[in-house]
Amino acid sequence: KAGVTQTPRYLIKTRGQQVTLSCSPISGHRSVSWYQQTPGQGLQFLFEYFSETQRNKGNFPGRFSGRQFSNSRSEMNVSTLELGDSALYLCASSLGTGGPYSPLHFGNGTRLTVT
């Protein structure tokens, strides 16, 4: 079974630009979550999508947005990039059902550098 696939692996952008990251979940998984990982703040939850609907949202500004398509693939968009947005962005998929017992499986991440 293929794992979670994220593209691209690396991105370099300039302040003020916008960026779109893509995530394909494990086959059969309907929940896709996004996390930001930085050395200072660790892993922080951005949002979760389930059946094309945002189900949970973390404490990030509105510049961070996402969506999910009918095939469960998800995209994350960051507009008006700031230097502090430089981070590893991780996508995780899970079945999304079964209450709290459904583990998350992470993709390889997209390393975003903002200059």
Place this chain on the structure above:
Amino acid sequence: QKEVEQNSGPLSVPEGAIASLNCTYSDRGSQSFFWYRQYSGKSPELIMFIYSNGDKEDGRFTAQLNKASQYVSLLIRDSQPSDSATYLCAVKSNAGNMLTFGGGTRLMVKP
């Protein structure tokens, strides 16, 4: 503020020893608990999850949960140099699929 606390380490153990990694959490509504391993420059990899009080064993790994003390731990028996990584504790409440992560403990297994 829901928090998950881990000692950042590094925790250094000799090869073949037992490594003990600990995690405390603040939200009593937490339902399930996960341990992820993250090698430098890589993404987190799920090792184990536990949701009932007590021990859960999988190969060289044992997860222990004590909800009354709000404490979860991971034991690694017969530690190998390849176990050297950062171990992340994550907690999920009953509300949705969101994980709250601790800052991670860096484990170093010396040959």
